[in-house]
Every structure is written in structure tokens, then in C-alpha cells.
Amino acid sequence: MLYMPRRLLAALAVLSVASGAPAHAEMIPSLNVNGSTGLIDLPSGEAQDDATFSFTTALLGPTTRATISFQFSERLSGSFRFLTWRDWDNVIPGDSKLLDRGFDLRYQLLKESNYIPSLTIGLIDFASEGRFSSEYIAATKGFGDRVKVTAGLGWGRLGTDGAIGQPFGDRPALTSSDFGKPNVDQWFRGDAAPFAGVEVKLTDTWTFKGEYSSDAYVEESDIRGQIDRDSPFNFGFEYQKGANARFGVYSMYGSEVGLVFHLILDPKNRATGGVMGAAPVAVNSRPTRTLDPDAYDGGWVTQADAGPLLRKNLAKRLAVDGIVIEDLAYTASTVQIRIRNNRIDAGAQAIGRTARALSHVMPASVEVFEIVPVVKGIGASKVTIRRTDLEQLEFAADNATLLRQRVSITDAGPVPSNALGGDGLYPRFSWSLRPAFRMTEPLKGDLGLRLSASYDIQPGLVLAGSIYGRVIGNIDRSGNPSGSVLQPVRTDGGRYAKFGDPALQSLTLAWYARPAADVYSRVTVGYLERMHAGVSGEVLWKPVDSQLALGAEVNYTKQRDTDGGLGFNEYDYDIVTGHVSAYYDFGNGYVGQLDVGRYLAGDTGATVSIDRVFVNGWRVGAFATVTDVSAAEFGNGAFDKGVRFSVPLNWALGNQSKNTFGATLRPSTGDGGARLEVDGRLYDTIRDYHTDALDPEWGRVWR
């Protein structure tokens, strides 16, 4: 009767031909073929709207560029790019194809105002082999609501045509030992050349762009003979389709045609326009004590069958929302329900739904509702709600804020001694066969099938395993040994992919517990991941309302055979690894993590990561690991670094599910700075039910 919102279509424009949302009235900051904010091949002074996440594919003569970009804050953005040069052997014999990866960073110094243009400073490809490296400052000013003009100054590649001098001195060449590290010595050095461009909005959907490029394409044109750079002028048209898709076609450098497609997503806001899913049942109000004093008699607690009956009735109401009762304990005045939330993506909403169910089922004498969300058998926190508040605030203005002021969120505490337990939850066997998608690069991945099974022995004790078989894909499965000078703890991926298909991914016995207030623990034994097996132990300290968490992990592992079986004959390699970790929630969704310790190849060092976590569950982040492995030993890339993202499927589809799609992308895989990939690390397991995560989404408690 009430149809799915139309904006859904916009989000799924890639899947369907239906048209999306109406075009923007004002000129939006557009992207260039390199996936960063700009003209055609050149950057501009603008920035994308905060949090914009985009995926760009560009075809430019014999080169392909695939880029993921993220506007990390209002002013700071980053890009991760995969480049392919074809016909690389036109002049110089060798491989016909060259692959390269690079990172960009840009910072907007000034925002546009009446008289001042927007001004951005940026680094392109600042930590690779330098084939694409350049630095720039660019200014952009709008004139009316149809014209934007950009002018800038570029160094590196962007300083190769029409240079006006070297304001900051010579640009030293990179040596192979510099590859993969930030090319700090080169920044803004060497020839500087001006560039410029114009963008004209023709209609709501069509835009014309023209630019004068200061990139001489020295390598592609002069050295490799891939393209002819006949002209510094590029021009073309772009077509915006809905809010999420943009296409461009250009004449580039007088000889080539450029094509680009941008998929532009807004992680902050749901593609469905709002949280979908059915309405809750109304809160059940008790009769007043004066009207029906008998209803408040607590004598019911002595009835022998009261517990199982209450549990059964609650289970029936909660099943509608995919909530399972782990445990139930009560007195005449208080009930504690421990729940497993299988489906609702916001903890606050699961808590609200549980409170509503309790209001219907619990006798009137029960005034205090204690709701304990349980994850992997651990009570993550305890939300205490007074039933009177629930009844009084249901229809009050600003009921979410008012309820939050009266609710307390504390450590879960131990399971009450009078708890009934769950109904048929332990022991329990479950299994599934699902499609599984693995992505290693933009445009590179495998689609396969994963057979998973788990046996829940008792709360917190799980035996689980999974087998993965590839169906189709283009991930490296050459079977070649890595040739790494370090123990190939990661770089034999091609061998694992080839010889272990299908492979036993994991087979573990895991024990999760909350040994003391604010302390959580995990011990996992078995085949922990595709390449390593052994024992992994972890302890985490995280008070419910603390921005800071501290953890420690110790692992002893042996490297597994590449055939995906149970053996350890191929490598004869075992190692003790471990880390101490600090996690900090900076607020506004920024979460940082620092790990210091010993990595799989025996190297010691530290990993820094920062993620931006959105209320709806989107995550985008970056990480870098520096260890005592030298750049030469690490191989391509010098040190381990990369970006990662995770998209909740319900953000786009509006269904109720906690499934996500995500990937971790690295410019190159090395054996230095490699950590064990063990399931169920504690911080992310419990964070969803701590105040840093519950408070931003608290509005959904009444949803």
C-alpha cells in the first residue's frame, strides 16, 4: 500500500535503468577522470560535500584509472587509485601492460565566499613509484550559478608543460628505495606550471568542461609512444543522472577520447530516505494503581510456571524483530532480559522494541526493565529503563531525549543467579551456504560460495568453521611462490588461491567472556584463518561510557599448507605474535586505533588506523603499519598501508538485516606488518552497544 521510496531507485541506478532523483539546482563540485574533485584531468579548488564516497572508472586512450575517493571531513579528502597502462611495450620492449597504484590527499584551505575563491592544496600519487606524482594548489570561483573558473599551479607531472620556473628549487629523482614511501623531498619542488579550466552548466543535467593542462604526458607520449599529445587543451561534456551517477566524454590532448563514469554515494544519508521496516507495537499501559491495586500484586513470582510462560510470550513478540532471548531473570519488581539482536541494524531500536514487548508481557508489579544486549555470549552493556518512563514518554514531544535522560547504560554485570536460561539456544547447530564476494582491488575480485557451520555449545563457547570455493573471478591464482626475502606469511596468496580451492577457511573453538566489570576476553583455538592456525588470546578493557579502550592480544600460530587442508608440512614456520592496542572514539564518528607489537613475519612495529563510522553503519577508513622490516625486504610498497570500507546493505535496500559489503584495499601486499586475521576481535564486537555508538542513534529507540 505504501510503496518503497523512489529515491531507492537512484541508489540502484547501476542495477536498473529507471531514472533517479531530480538533478541538483545549483552547480555541484564535480569529479575529474582521476576521481578527485576537479575538471577533466586537472584538480580544482573545490571539495565534495562532507562524507561523499565515490567510485570512478576512466578510460583514456590506452590507460585505465579506477579510483575510490572519500571526503573524510569537510576539508580533507583522500583517493586510492589503480592505474593500468596498456601498449606499454610500443617503443621499449617488455611487459605490454603496467599496473600502478597510488594515494592522493587534498585539503581545502579556503572555502568560496563572495569575493574569495575556494583554494585547495593537494598531493597526487604521493607514495608509490612516482609515475603519476604531482602537487598543486588550485583556486576555483563561481560566477553566477552556471559558470566556474579554475586556475592553479602544478609541480611534478603537473609542472611538465609551460613551466614558469622552480620557486622551491630542484626536484630530486626517486630511487627504487624510495618507492612506496611518501616522496616528501619532491613535494612542490622542481618546475612549476600554471593550469586553468572552465566549467559551464548547460542544463540541469549537462555540463561543458574545458581545460588547459600543464601535464606534458612525457612518459606516455615521448618515451613510450602510447599516445600523441598534440595539444594542451581538453574539453568535453558530462551528464548527471540522478544524484548518484555521472558520465563524461572528452577530447583529450588533441588525439584521445576520454570516457568516465562516477558512482557517487552519500554514506551519511540513507538511499531509502529513512529507516525502513514496520512500525512497532504500541507500549502497553498498566492500569493505575488506584484503579486496579490487585494488578500490582507481586504474588505471581511464586507461581512455578510463570518463568517459562513469560519467556515464551516474550519470545513470540520479539521474534517479529529477529530478537532472541538469551536469558531471563525476574523478581516482583525487576526483570532482566538478555537479548541477541539478529536483524535490527541499530542497537537503540532493538532495545526499544524489547522494552515495548516487556510492557505487554510482564505483570504490572515489574517496574524496572534491564535490557542486556548479548554479542557472542558476552553481555555488552545493560540498559535500565523505568517502565513508568516508557509509559509516560511514548507520545511526549522529544521523547527520545527525555527517555535518554532517564535511562542508565552501565556494565552488563554477571548473569543473575536466578536466570532461567534461553529456550533451546544451547547447544545448537546451524549452517548456511551463501555467495561470498572477495574484492582485492577496484575491478578485481572473486565470487564464490561459502559453506559455514557453527555449534553453540553454551553462551560464549562456539565451535565454528567455513569452507570457501571460488566460482568466478580474476584474483591472482598464478601459484607462483612469492620470492619474498621474509617468510611469505601473506605473499603466497596466489598459491593459496590456486592450490586451496575449495579450502577450509577456518575451523575454530572460541570462548568469549566478561571476566570482570568493563573487561572482556576471547580465546580462539584452531584453524584461525586461510594461512595460519594456532591459538589467539585477547583481553579488552572498555567501560561502557568511555571513549578510550585498551586491549592486548597474544597469538601462537603455524603457517598452514596452501592446499586448504589441515596440514603444516609446506612451511615449517611458527611464531608468537601479539599487540597492545589503544582505541579512542574522538566523537562525530571518528574512531582511531593504535597497535604496537610483533607481526607475523617476526617484525616489530606499530599500526595506526582511523575510521569514520556513520550512524547507519557505513565505515570508511585508512591504516598504515611501520615495522623494522626495511623497504627493500618488504618489497613493492615499502610498508603496509591501505584503505577499507564497509557498507551496510540495508542502507541501500531498506530491508532489515545486518549484512554488509566491504573490502580492504592495499596498493601492494607484503609480508611485513602482517597481522593475524582472527574472527571476533573484541572492540568491534561490543562497541555497538556502548554509549559512543548508542547515543548517536538513540532517536531510533522509539522507532
Next chain:
Amino acid sequence: MGQGVALRMGVRAAAAVCLMAALAACGSSKPEASPLVLAVSSVAKATLGRAKASRAPAKAAAPVTRADIEKFGMPILRAVIPVRSADALLTITDVKGSTVTWGTTDGTTFTQREGVLIQTRGLGPDLMSAQAPSAAALRTAGGTHQRIYYFLGEDDRSTRRTYECTVTAAGTEEIQIFQRTHRVEKFTETCGRQQGSISNSFWFEGPMIRKSRQLASGGLGFIDFERVVD
């Protein structure tokens, strides 16, 4: 040649498995459809919804007669959401004093206090709560009041909008609701804030709101309500 055939078979088998994998996931737990299935069915639903809407705009309920509705023997409220091309007949799901929650069969609810909308659920950009005037205040020409809306925004956060409102009388008229004529007084509530203004309309039959057009949320716009059966 033999190899060629085998290869082709292989590709075909792979394609079949791939299709099966993409379209279905199986297991012991309650099955959740695969993302692809959901995507396809969502698009289908949205497209169907749109096609239906364009074929029979706003008149979908026209063939239903008052006799059809009255034979259920219960109060009925009609809600029309123009931006969704949605038209639904609602029944009461909860009553707490003058606060009545009306629901559709597919899990959408609308809560009114004396006929004034204060909450919606299941629409996406929902009205989570509101500080709203009483029906009597909305029937007092020249009266002023503050109105605050709390929406659940598309960013999953509570969004607050505060308006200063004035009520004006807009005369008496006769309206038809499912073949029944009602003589009503129309009042308009004009609400302003710095970023713009909105207006809600109420058609009173005596002290009761017979018909109204009220803002639900920024993302959804207005809803038309008609009290069909008391």
C-alpha cells in the same frame, strides 16, 4: 575439440552455479534473501508502485463504496500521501485517552491526538514526536502557538524543527467523504521559521477534525486525512 567442449561446459556450469549462488542462500537459520534478490525485488516493487500510481492517480479507492467500508463496523481513517502515491484505509491499533494510533495492514502507523498528527512509524522519514496544539487551539481564529517537529532524518538522527504558528478561519464549506456530505469549518494553521513556512489545514465538523492536511516530515511532506467512519 574435446577440450573446447569441456571448457564450454565448464563455463556454463560455472554460470549456472553463479546464478544460483547469487539468487539464493540457504542454511538452517531463517533464510534471509540474498542482496541481489532484495535489490531486484525492491526495484520491481518501486517500479510497480510507480506504474500503478501513474495509471490510477489518487483514485485507487474510488470504486470502494461507503457501504463496503461501514460493513466492517469499526472506525476508519483514510490517509493519502501524495509523494508516495499512497492511499490507505486505516483502523485503530491503540487508544490512550485522546491519543489514537491508526495502522495499515502492512505495518505503518499514524498517531493523532484529538485528530492532530503527532507521530508516524514505518514511512522511512518518520515523524518521531511533536509538540502540537490541541484541536481546540486549532479552531481558535487568531490564536498563536509554538509547534515543534522531531523527525528521524535520512541520516538516522533526530532532526528538530521549531515553528511559530497562527490560526486563521477560512470559512464554511461542504465536503464529500465517501458519498457522505459534511458541513465543515476550515481553519488554516500557518507556521513559520527562518528557513521557510508551512501550513496545515483542518476541516472541523463541530469540535471534531473531519478532514485535515498535515505535515508528516521534511522527507515525506504532507498527509491528507479523512475520518470516514466514526
